[in-house]
Amino acid sequence: MSILADSLARVKPSPTIAVTTRAAELKAEGRDIIGLSAGEPDFDTPENIREAAKAAIDAGKTRYTAPDGIPELKRAICDKFARDNGLTYSPAQVSVGTGGKQTLYNALMATLNPGDEVIVPAPYWVSYPDMVLLAGGTPVIVEGAPEQGYRITPEQLDAAITPNTKWFIFNSPSNPSGAGYSRAQLKGLTDVLSRHDHVWTMSDDMYEHIAFDGFEFCTPAQVEPRLYDRTLTCNGVSKAYAMTGWRIGYAAGPEPLIAAMRKVQSQSTSNPCSVSQWAAVEALNGPQDYIAESRAAFQRRRDLVVEMLNACDGITCPVPDGAFYVYPTIHGCIGKRSPSGKILETDEDFASELLDSEGVAVVFGAAFGLSPAFRVSYAAADDTLREACTRIARFCESLT
Structure with a gap:
């Protein structure tokens, strides 16, 4: 008899965490990996908030x-x-x-x-x-x-x-x-x-x-x-x-x-x-200035990523209204062969081959319930995003 609850069999581990973990493992092996799977801002927490936390510690609010x-x-x-x-x-x-x-x-x-x-x-x-x-x-x-x-x-x-x-x-x-x-x-x-x-x-x-x-x-x-x-x-x-x-x-x-x-x-x-x-x-x-500053940076990054992904063979990338993700469809890539010889039958195949071939970690669309697509988090530096999109374009061009 298994010690595990039956209810656990009904769910799966978080795919976003799984992709992020896999990317970290490859990076630890010395691979040049760009991770665009994690959904978190790359900015530091604003200073006034950090100072409030330090003050709470010093005041014994622990x-x-x-x-x-x-x-x-x-x-x-x-x-x-x-x-x-x-x-x-x-x-x-x-x-x-x-x-x-x-x-x-x-x-x-x-x-x-x-x-x-x-x-x-x-x-x-x-x-x-x-x-x-x-x-x-x-x-x-x-x-x-x-x-x-x-x-x-x-x-x-x-x-x-x-x-x-x-x-x-x-x-x-x-x-x-x-x-x-x-x-x-x-x-x-x-x-x-x-x-x-x-x-x-x-x-x-x-x-x-x-x-x-x-x-x-x-x-x-x-x-x-x-x-x-x-x-x-x-x-x-x-x-x-x-x-x-x-x-x-x-x-x-x-x-x-x-x-x-x-x-x-x-x-x-x-x-x-x-x-x-x-x-x-x-x-x-406290002051809310940080929100407008980060929003401007995210919008600049969004525009960069949308433009570059829409120039890729087989990819269509809608312009999002907010958050820091894009969710491009890849109908034009499904059924093609990757450089490794694998036929891309699903968006999970696409994401896996992209990671292995070009070292770019994205999350496949099936994890979000709508395929074929993938999610890119553009909460990363502009140069990093530009390089990642260049690699994605190169991968799409390599499909036959």
Whole structure:
């Protein structure tokens, strides 16, 4: 008899972590590897945030805190939602977790029963379906095709809803595509959700502040106030403030849901790192200049990568609205032969051969639920991105 739980067989390890690990192994062997698989800013955490963390250490703020966040951070989160999104929450409606992933996972663990369905638009962040499966639910994938700008339509959402639907997971701007929903496009979705009062919305707003070309970010509870009482609005400091390793995410929603999430967290990890919490207070309350500066750098990098990838044989790269990813399709590369002699039957084949042949690590599209494509994270230096795209172009030219 195996010691492992049956539920573990329903999920797979994170493909993005697997690719990043493989790239690191090859680099350790002496290979010249460019890693474009990790989803984290390459900038340093702003100095004022680092100084706040040091001050917290010196002040002895290194002990256990409340399981789901210190009062000061919950207050800062409430102020952020009011300032940026026009949403009013009390501290009792806020949960702070060890990264954005934990808040999402806590909510699913606290609410899903066997047979419950969760609608997940594709392409999706790799963890959404597997977290649903671990929590005992059933992911229902709805594809946002490239010709739809990687967005799903109200008609698709309405058709996917059943009496068993419990959650709709929404992410804009999106990981992996960078696609964002305009206010009008989101209103189309919220109109559908308003007609189905048994469906809750989990809005993952992690890339809120990384948006380009005047794209106006909006979140479901902001666009449709009728959804406020059945929406969990999730965010974090990881992407906006280059704080991925600090591991602070947060969410706000109805008090009974937040209390249930607190119960899950109290019996798993308990509180997030105390020092990181104080750093997050400074991130949310302190100067916000860094956001505009990093956004400008990301937009410059986006334009570089989109232009160079669209010049590659067999690749079509849409222009994303935000985040720091592009999600090009590779229909023109499938079925061709790589320099090693392998026929590229899938986008996983493409990514694997690209890594072996040119030393560029990307994540294959099947990991995100929509193929054939791959994801590039352009959270890297301009020269690194230029070299990576040159290698990708060379690889595409070598296919026969």
